[in-house]
Amino acid sequence: MDFVKIKNVHMKPSFLSDLMDKVADGMIPYQWQALNDLVPDAAPSYCMRNLRAAAGEIKAPHGGCVFQDSDLAKWIEAASYTLAWKPDPKLEEEINEAVRLMEKAQLPDGYLNTYYQLTDITKRFTNLRDHHELYCAGHLLEAACAYYEVTGKRRFLDVMERYVDLIDRTFGSEDGKLPGYPGHEEIELALVKLYSITQNEKHLKLAKFFIDQRGQGEGYFNEEAVRRGESTAWDRSVYSGNRYYQAHTPVRQQNKALGHAVRQLYLLCGMADVARETQDEALLKVCREMWKDVTRRQMYITGAVGQSAYGEAFTFDYDLPNDSVYGETCASIALFFFALRMMKAKPLGEYGDICDTLLYNGTISGMNESGDRFFYVNPLECVPERSEKSQPHRHIRPSRQKWFGCACCPPNLARMIANLPACLFLHEGSTAYMNLFSSCEAEIPLEGGCVRLACETKYPWDGKIALRIKESFPGFRLALRLPRWVKTYELTVNGKTPETVMDEGFVYLEGLASGDEIVYDLHMPVQAVSAHPRVTQDAGLIAVRRGPVVYCLEEADNGKNLSALALSRQAEFRCEERMGAVCISAPAKRLSEEGWDEYELYASDRVPVYEDVTARFIPYYLWNNRGEGEMRVWVRALS
């Protein structure tokens, strides 16, 4: 079971193709400027400068974070995907220039990391805990795989295979090798990508080694710290020590998502990949438990994860503060990647549901409408004055930024979106699974033949999905995801209700022939959503959702003090087109300040006085496109 490749899915005008165009036309060129330090008034990236210096073409000290190389890597990965659906010789030339520099910068033994090459190369591989070497290697490897898959050109892949050979000679359980593992997981999943190209068992074995070595014994990060002459006290102080790195216990004994959210989720991606490639049912079971822990006990309604700014970390079950959440864009993206991998392991509708949740909410909230301003943190409630004056809320920026000193999120978003065509369909045996809904044409290779189909939909604004089978073969089976938010739907084939089988979130259709017209109509009323009663922060509150899209109130539409608004669960919601989206309004009540003055803070004789108002909701991902102001997702329920 695997996803249908990017080249086999041709996107047609749709919500997703608009996102992709934004990436190709806006974010990719903008980020190339950023990587070359050419964006005025933005934090410099130093990425290309570092690479040129490492290649000996200029003299410059290393700039930026220790993991700066990964920003370039993610950009190359994103740019490579766009080449699959929007060829662009100039862009390919830019990638080639970066690859040329990497080839030149690479040391004879294969090493490639601008931080150590421009500081003290003798210290390489001495601080896996903090210095992101293997993380950067992983991202470069993902980029090389993407570029190879799209262009068929091996140059970058050759560079990275040489680097991986060095890493393989350096790390492992054999005598003379270091029994280490990355401080920031990423290379595990990248090695499985490499393995899927090379089919070289040593690549898979190295990924499995990094996963199973993690958290063994007293912990490699402590050994390393002692070798550096440092104490092991960090393990009891910094972000809860090894737990921050998911290295407190072997991964097969882990059952709670904890520590740094992106680290945790990239690890889970690697685990799911290795489990699938090695048919390791026990490891997959751990992934399933962790999936449940993340998505059913520690995930916001927008898909955001990582409740705490301290350590950008998970906290505990049902702890979902809306106004102090971290919810890093990268963490949402990482959860999207994890969902895709879980889907590849077993097609359950819920994995696709979470893809939808992330795709239409917690990931793309990370960028503005024009794709040149970015959020690192994605709160569900923002009061700008609080961000300014209350320390625990200072990480909640009330406006998207041009770039960041640590700019992991923007290129991550670009690579996720640029690769969306490869997230729509899966194939297994003679069955094609439709995971995401978008207008497109797809060619799906299956056992027994190839299927070609066309899809038309205005999803997520409309639940109607029209599919036309352009080519089929006997025995072909089509599985359409039935999202969990759907309460009623209609399905017809050539206008008639077909026989279907429902199983774990998919509707299975058989006997489809060329020319068949399928209409899959997911009824999409506005819904008032409650959180589990154990989520103390959402007690008495509702969120407004329509289809997969979560909505929010903004000051621009509703004035200041959004906490004063209250809504009936049974309110008559109205939809309207606004801001290029379906927006929602509903009759609501606003707690009046009548009878209160500034000389009174508490009163016992106040029966709340409400004014009738219209609450106006916009899709959450669109917030902060009209200046700074309050925003909130969870609204007080009147009933």
Add this chain to the structure above:
Amino acid sequence: MDFVKIKNVHMKPSFLSDLMDKVADGMIPYQWQALNDLVPDAAPSYCMRNLRAAAGEIKAPHGGCVFQDSDLAKWIEAASYTLAWKPDPKLEEEINEAVRLMEKAQLPDGYLNTYYQLTDITKRFTNLRDHHELYCAGHLLEAACAYYEVTGKRRFLDVMERYVDLIDRTFGSEDGKLPGYPGHEEIELALVKLYSITQNEKHLKLAKFFIDQRGQGEGYFNEEAVRRGESTAWDRSVYSGNRYYQAHTPVRQQNKALGHAVRQLYLLCGMADVARETQDEALLKVCREMWKDVTRRQMYITGAVGQSAYGEAFTFDYDLPNDSVYGETCASIALFFFALRMMKAKPLGEYGDICDTLLYNGTISGMNESGDRFFYVNPLECVPERSEKSQPHRHIRPSRQKWFGCACCPPNLARMIANLPACLFLHEGSTAYMNLFSSCEAEIPLEGGCVRLACETKYPWDGKIALRIKESFPGFRLALRLPRWVKTYELTVNGKTPETVMDEGFVYLEGLASGDEIVYDLHMPVQAVSAHPRVTQDAGLIAVRRGPVVYCLEEADNGKNLSALALSRQAEFRCEERMGAVCISAPAKRLSEEGWDEYELYASDRVPVYEDVTARFIPYYLWNNRGEGEMRVWVRALS
């Protein structure tokens, strides 16, 4: 206008006398043990060890914080007050021992601070910003004044007058003096106390200098930092720099409470004292504006202040997070002191109302029932798991502690409570004002004669206050505070309704003669209190209050997940005696988990299912006397 002195008010068995007994019999001896590092498993104090070392009687390095001397000072102040109403030769001997050591430790020029004397004396007065020298001097001075006022013995006062002389020679606007002011305000108010004893104008002038010099020009803390060879960058980074110290602008131009809450409030105490002593109406106006800002826009319903753990600081208007509040016990105490001073400047009922709020809620919540465990932070919501696992909540300790490395709060509470007799009555002209209600006998010197009266009440559990005039004089006027929470009351003199005048929170009674029996019956129903609609954190919530006492829900009575409980504003509240207090219960609803399972975090088809339960409330100050568990003050309102 001033308060009737401690020796003139004899407490009778009452809520307040119980507190005082707890201080005299429990806290004072316990804290003496703590100051002598004799409490097992508690953070050491080092106070007496530092003093012995400074006196040359032992060899030991300085231990504890730079402001450690102040803990001893506050303890002496507390112990001195208790001597006024509970003579105890052994206790006086302990005080004398400390005073003897101070006298011996004092340098020939008057300097007295164990930190600098045991580290590097050449550095004294070089870091007013951080090193609390003037703060410690202020507390020692308050202690010396208290000890002198109660015992009439000058030895300690003499020591402190010598130290004040040195400070006066060191600081001031004259040539050759340092134009500095304390990093932690306190000495200003202490100097006015000294002035009230000495009537030496230079003491008042020095207090006024420290107040008016504050925030002038580029700021003394910057000058000082430059002299120490440090940068002035701190002013843009640490806790918002000079704002943390209320030194960002001259105090007469300040109109918002900001920065460190205890600093801000001690400054305001000093300002109110100086304004009153110098008839400085402009300065008093600033105090009034600040009073409003604190109590009407930044104060919790318990009286707690300082919303942010970062900088233990004020934040902004109507920002009152219940679960991440700092609400330091010392800040509540400081606000109590500020209220007393405002009352002395002008008798408004609201000052006494806030005294009540603090006295029955946000101050005494800082100690347990037996007076040997203390809270530094006083949250209005506590979820122990959150305190453990969520960094922004780690300062919210779910249990009171034996002692603290920074132990400012326990002795502060002791000195506040031990001095309560001096907070009951004020005298002005021929009028006696009753500020606090407690069983007592009082002898009140007034223009025109002396009044003696006896009071009996079960306040705060019962609103009935019975007063008997034992001695009076023609023209005597009695002003009884009418708390703002009172909606109805009855007042009789000898069984008949007298003529009264109501003015700004006081009921004025004239023509009282010896033998008159006054019954002042404040009706005390349970009240459902709302916060101002701009307090986003309390939107849709109510707090339960009866008289001045604020109530809370505890897990011990109501199970886990208190956020699931909801209550009608019109609920039928029942009172019951429990835990030595009036507790409250009410029919309530508990959001059921019926229909939810651990596999579901959000759902759109959940009409909330409520179970009928009884919500059981205890007085807020009594929380955490039955082990660790959840607590919350603000409860969801059903109506």
